[in-house]
Amino acid sequence: MIGMIVLQDLLVPVLLLASAWVMPSVAKPTVPFGVRVPAARVDDPLIAEQRRIYRWWVGVAGTALVVAGLIAGVLVQQVLVPVLVAVALLGVVTPAYVRARAVIRSAKQREDWYQGLRQTVSADTSRVTRPPFPWLWAVPALLVLAATVVVGVVRYPDLPATLTLHYNASGVPDRTAAKSVGSAFGLVVVQAGLTVLFFALGYTAPRFRPDLDPARPRASASQHRRFVTALPRVLLVFGACANLTIALAAGRIWSAPAAIPVVPIILPTLVGAAGLLVFAVRYGQGGSRLETAEEPPRDAVERDDDRFWKGGLLYVNRADHAVFVPKRFGLGWTLNFGNPVAIGGFVVLIAAVVVVPLAVR
Amino acid sequence: MILDVDLTSEVPIYQQIHDRVVEAIAAGELADGDALPSTRQLAVDLGINFHTVNKAYDQLRREGLLLITRKSGAVVQRVSTAGFAADWQARLKTLLAEAIAHGLDEREVLGHCETTLRAFEEVRA
Secondary structure (H helix, E strand, C coil), rough: CHHHHHHHHHHHHHHHHHHHHHHHHCCCCHHHHHCCCCCHHHHHHHHHHHHHHHHHHHHHHHHHHHHHHHHHHHCCCCHHHHHHHHHHHHHHHHHHHHHHHHHHHHHHCCCCCCCCEEEEEEHHHHHHHCCCHHHHHHHHHHHHHHHHHHHHHHHHCCCEEEEEEECCCCCCEEEEECCHHHHHHHHHHHHHHHHHHHHHHHHHHHHHCCCCCCCCCHHHHHHHHHHHHHHHHHHHHHHHHHHHHHHHHHHHHHHHHCCCCCHHHHHHHHHHHHHHHHHHHHHHHCCCCCCCCCCCCCCCCECCCCHHCCCEEEECCCCCCCEEEEEECCCCEEECCCCHHHHHHHHHHHHHHHHHHHHHC | EEEEEECCCCCCCCHHHHHHHHHHHHHHCCCCCEEEECCCHHHHHHCCCHHHHHHHHHHHHHHHCCEEEEECEEEEEECCCCCHHHHHHHHHHHHHHHHCCCCCCCHHHHHHHCCCCCCHHHCCC
């Protein structure tokens, strides 16, 4: 039992801590801590030092926090402990990020790093042909979904008149409902919605803007191509993992055991999340960590677009028609909050996140 | 093809897009039948207004280098247009006049022309 609690309290915080710790390596080298710097400054000792300080602080303070959370978890056996640790981790990472960012930014301004450089944007016109959608990789997610539906339909006639819809995190039933198609298949609807979401992400991601480096445009275009070829596959596999978690949760409703541990149910999703982290470290943002052929040097540098990035995290540019732009500190894309379509989509998404759980309830 | 736009340059962006496409065609990087991204896609990739891309594409279309259809988008398609030679000669005259006005040597000017033409040929080969 202690072992189970340890696992339950450790998995999520450790995964979060690991993600925060590797993030400076996943981000593009030319945007350390969300500050755009010319390629020639990438190996500047000042930036290397900020990276080191960030890793030390996040590593030491974060580990201390996770261990403290673990001890607290074993002592009080409160299910909220991992959640509190996750929130506190944000409090450890944020100051480290803000500090590193401020130091790099002030050095960039003081020494005028962009003085006299040719700020250029490059586009790869061959992006007109996109990698084909990896249908084979979609099979696991679809199979899990189909299997869940089949099992549900087969079991439905034999289900008891009252279904236990929810267990609290220690595995004790805390919500029940009368048997109906809605109460029995609510989770399957969520599963189908999630599958659609991962398909849509995998389909659209290759269309989003790449962040090509004009100093080595061919190499970075090839990195980006490999990145957007692999990303849909990774997303679809993660989707299969998430579907498996929901299938297990649905199976619990249909088999109505007295109590069941939480860990085996969330395990597939956590394994999927760990897989995402491995992908992030191997590929880097936009494939920036992939090996490429050498390219003859050019005198062009990336455009200094810091003024559009609030805090290095939030992109607001009215003149930019892009809805999705590559993230600076992290993997993938973020919204352009200067674009009405992006703002509208964001509002709809938030509304869906709030409304759907209420509707399923 | 990699299309560069220098944002610190004095040359207007639409002109730069136009010039890079023409150069890529001359060097054989773009051949007849090659597709270019839609105006919207290229504008998003470059982070610029799509009217700017439209202006460049429209100029290329009028010059008989680009075919723009509703169905297949922008495709490189070279057709000879009447009056191109006269127009080009007028612009070349200005360029050569600039060289002379700035005191460049005649042989030097011819040498530059030679090297540039050879460079296009080399990339093509």
